[in-house]
Amino acid sequence: MSDEKGGAVATAGVHYAPKCCVGECDKWGLAGFAASKHVEARWWCWEHYPHKHETPEQREAASIAARLGIGKPPH
Numbered sequence: 722m723s724d725e726k727g728g729a730v731a732t733a734g735v736h737y738a739p740k741c742c743v744g745e746c747d748k749w750g751l752a753g754f755a756a757s758k759h760v761e762a763r764w765w766c767w768e769h770y771p772h773k774h775e776t777p778e779q780r781e782a783a784s785i786a787a788r789l790g791i792g793k794p795p796h
């Protein structure tokens with residue numbers, strides 16, 4: 722006798738931990754942004770998050786994002 726029903730295996734144990742996409746930065750990404758749902762989101766640590774242009778690092782991140790075509794905040 723067998724009462725095994727279905728074969729669903731939960732895969733929710735896999736954690737994707739994004740890191741900041743700025744080259745020398747090794748911090749965890751806290752702010753993610755994707756230009757559309759068809760592209761992979763980029764992640765930034767809060768200091769590098771490009772949608773606030775307060776420091777040279779943020780402006781650099783913004784220029785990287787712009788080059789990748791993802792720097793424009795949604796309207």
Ligand SMILES: [Zn+2]
Nearest residue numbers: 741746766769
């Ligand atoms: Zn960073």
